[in-house]
Amino acid sequence: MSTAKPVFSFTRRDSHCPSCSEFAQPTRTHDPLRRWRYAGLALPIVFLAVVEVLVRASLLPMHLVPAPSAIAQTLWDLGAARLARHVGASVMRVCGGFAIGAALALLIGAAMGLSRRVDALLDPAFQALRAIPSLAWVPILLLWMGIDEAPKITLIAIGAFFPVQVSVVAGIRGVDRKLIEFGRLNRLGQRALFTRILLPASMPQIFTGLRTGLSLAWMFMVAAELIAATRGLGYLLSDGRETGRPDLVFGAILLLALLGKLSDGMLKAIETRALSWRDAHDVSESRS
Template identity: 50%
Template sequence: MEASPHPGLAVAAPRARAAGLPGGRALLGLVLPLALALGWEAAVRAGLAQGRLVPPPSRVLGTLWGLAATGELWVHVTASLVRVATGFGFGALAGIAVGALTGTLPLARRLLDPSLQALRAIPSIAWVPLFILWFGIFETSKVTLIAVGVFFPVYLGVAGAIASVDRKLVEVGRVFRLTRPALARRILLPAVLPAAVVALRTGLGLGFMFVAAAELLGASEGLGYLLLDGQQLGKPDQIVAAIIAFAVLGKLCDAVLVALTRPLARWQDTARETL
């Protein structure tokens, strides 16, 4: 029997087939958290750890089940999700618009970018007193804080992607005498989209971080409020349950965003597909 001229490919093929199985990659991603959870559960049950400050997974799951059974969990999840979605929408649209403006117009970049970079360095918590003073303690201040958190990574990603477009591609478009709208649609937009998608995902992650900060500082519902309530009542199982709910909700939203934006970059032929 003749040996394969490329033994590495023979080894990689079954691996690629296994990774391509339906749900195979998702299940593989659960190995580490499940191993950690089972290990901590075993340590607590064996008496190697108390589990008082960091409760075992069985107690956390019981808390989640109880919150879900009463409907309280869904109220908090819905409140946080609506705030993140609204703030992400406003922040992402503003970030894309301003990033495209400063990325394509040198005058706008010199005029706006220094101020935006200075504002980006301000800690998120520093905006809270000002937003509460301007908008009160209700939804407007929370959504505005989330939008600010989303705006800056999206702005940087879009502006940086436009600035890093290969000059030769633009020159080719000019050789073919493309108009400015055609140049933007056929060359700039496809070149910018992959980096813009990454910026949107980063902004979405920061949106969940900012909603936690907003809800910790004044809310009657939301996962951030659930965290604060668990701290005040001395319930570490509720705190961990809220953290897990944040993680699951954030991951699901990120997966939805990736699925919605995947067709925009389908033309790419990247090395990731073969690794």
């Protein structure tokens, strides 16, 4: 859910006051999307309420789709300490794997975006590796690294690497040539050209890749924890499947959805703050 820019209006001061300026300071007006934001927050709650009613009315089989109240009771019965251990294990793995994968992707993607030779050298291999499914990496990583944390974090890093790398290359290559020529006319060196023109102009697409990589990191985390894990949300999914407990399976899925939304919201907030200098087109403003 995106965050719209604040809309400002200017109030004219009293013309009889000679000490007053022509216009007052900008004042914040009503957000035209406020109702839609509230509706977006209420939509999942309404959906869960509808499922609850359908299950209680026996229109949905409880052994396939448990009631949300039963899911909440299952998570409550796990206990705060036990649930925190599972959530904490998954969060730490995602944070570590995403940090490693995104950092490598930023460095390698920048090198590929700035050098056609590096891109020609690495792009064919990366295109082939990107097509490998997440589960195909699991037996290889277990064979090479054992069953500790290393293969799990490596798998998550692999999932986060490729979307960030592709976005960095595309962002740098998509910078307007006129901006580059303007920098050269002002005698900017290669380093200054990168830090002052190429990097800021490609940041919107880089953040898009970071958000995509973060979502894939959560997906690859589940694949890593489904095999060779004793704690984590992926382990809860596997345990619920093996013991025939759909309430536990759906509980883990809901926690994954909640954590994914929170992490994406944090990254979106960082993006909004880092790119506050943009004068981007706002569809809501053009229609108001």
